Amino acid sequence: MTDPTSAGAGPYDGVAVGFLTRHGKQEQIREPLERALGCRIVHTDAYDTDLLGSFTGEVARAGTALEAARRKAQLAMDLLGLDVGLGSEGMFGADPVGGLLPWNHEILVWVDRVRRVEVVGSVQGPAMHGRLEVRDAEALEPAAARLGFPVHALVLRAAGDVVGDDATAQVHKGVATTADLRRAFEVCRVASPSRLVRIETDLRAHLNPTRQRAIAAAAADLAQRLRCRCPACAAPGFGRERLEPGRICRGCGAPTRSPIAEILACVSCGHRARRSLDAEPGTSPTADPAVCDRCNP
Numbered sequence: 207m208t209d210p211t212s213a214g215a216g217p218y219d220g221v222a223v224g225f226l227t228r229h230g231k232q233e234q235i236r237e238p239l240e241r242a243l244g245c246r247i248v249h250t251d252a253y254d255t256d257l258l259g260s261f262t263g264e265v266a267r268a269g270t271a272l273e274a275a276r277r278k279a280q281l282a283m284d285l286l287g288l289d290v291g292l293g294s295e296g297m298f299g300a301d302p303v304g305g306l307l308p309w310n311h312e313i314l315v316w317v318d319r320v321r322r323v324e325v326v327g328s329v330q331g332p333a334m335h336g337r338l339e340v341r342d343a344e345a346l347e348p349a350a351a352r353l354g355f356p357v358h359a360l361v362l363r364a365a366g367d368v369v370g371d372d373a374t375a376q377v378h379k380g381v382a383t384t385a386d387l388r389r390a391f392e393v394c395r396v397a398s399p400s401r402l403v404r405i406e407t408d409l410r411a412h413l414n415p416t417r418q419r420a421i422a423a424a425a426a427d428l429a430q431r432l433r434c435r436c437p438a439c440a441a442p443g444f445g446r447e448r449l450e451p452g453r454i455c456r457g458c459g460a461p462t463r464s465p466i467a468e469i470l471a472c473v474s475c476g477h478r479a480r481r482s483l484d485a486e487p488g489t490s491p492t493a494d495p496a497v498c499d500r501c502n503p
């Protein structure tokens with residue numbers, strides 16, 4: 207979406223933007239945001255973001271992904287003494303349609319303390335993540351390959367009640383070579399009473415190239431939204447708030463969950479506008495009966 211108020215130098219041209227990460231995500235977000243906005247991403251790793259939640263379960267994330275990303279943006283501003291900060295958080299699960307494909311949802315939250323503006327960019331799509339349990343050494347490397355190894359690093363842990371007092375000592379993160387894979391497997395197998403080892407894809411961004419591409423796409427989405435200014439107050443971040451369902455089913459003629467319009471909103475003054483999706487390339491005037499609750503109750 208474009209708007210006349212997005213032309214020329216934007217409100218973030220030359221502005222320093224704080225970004226906190228220990229997982230290399232600054233490499234994915236820097237180029238899309240600096241090129242589109244003229245801002246300057248200032249990276250810090252002065253706080254351990256795993257304390258806000260870790261993918262391997264040592265620390266549970268408190269609150270939602272949005273709240274975690276917002277907290278990271280606030281920490282970045284505090285650590286660097288800046289008025290604009292950016293936070294990133296990812297979520298993993300099954301795809302929202304069939305529930306069969308591994309799925310990744312990445313969000314980036316831009317917080318501007320001076321303008322009191324918060325803008326969210328996001329992307330969803332197929333991911334590389336999974337979990338397998340292996341008992342025999344012969345099955346180790348084929349199982350690892352199914353989880354994207356060695357392009358994607360792995361996490362290994364002993365399955366079941368771990369022998370010994372410190373279960374976390376038997377979690378091996380960032381396993382990226384065949385030698386380390388075999389070594390971690392043997393250590394975990396000895397520690398497991400069932401001699402069973404759980405193998406997982408390492409979901410930290412610096413070790414998961416598929417996730418890196420998703421973070422870059424979320425940064426591009428955020429940049430596009432920040433470039434769009436509100437037609438009422440000229441604040442940055444005017445964009446989609448929600449989709450309006452109701453496209454007519456071509457089978458029975460009933461309204462469906464398929465969207466017919468998007469509702470655009472300003473994050474500053476609350477101005478809203480409705481934009482029809484009928485002009486979108488490839489959009490059909492009617493909806494597939496597969497998304498109709500009457501045809502598919």
